[in-house]
Amino acid sequence: MSYTINRIIKDADFEGVDQRARQALTDHGFGILTEIDVKATMKKKLDKDMSAYRILGACNPGMALEAIGVEPRVGAMLPCNVILREVSEGIEVSAVDPVASMSAIDNEDLKQVAGKVRDMLSEVVQAI
Incomplete structure (x- = not known):
């Protein structure tokens, strides 16, 4: 079982996909509680470059x-994490699959949610 819902966007740059992701999340009733720029964090903390x-x-x-x-x-x-990352084919969008992440919890009502x-x-990933 995959633990993410994925899509590669080929027709936009990273910041463009970021804006599209934020809009799609908003359109589907999600707010963004946290944001981590992993590239900037790795540069600052480890002086390492990454995509x-x-x-x-x-x-x-x-x-x-x-x-x-x-x-x-x-x-x-x-919260439900959504990642955006540069890959050779474009920008990959991956959202956590809540069913996979909640599979360790034995609660049928939670599985329905x-x-x-x-x-x-x-729907969010497809709308981006």
């Missing part, structure tokens, strides 16, 4: 509340 790589910590508040309601400790696995969020994130 562009950004992690967006996305959250759909309604779905998060529903998940916490059926499994209170699930917050340890939130995770399935809904996976569908939403699949």
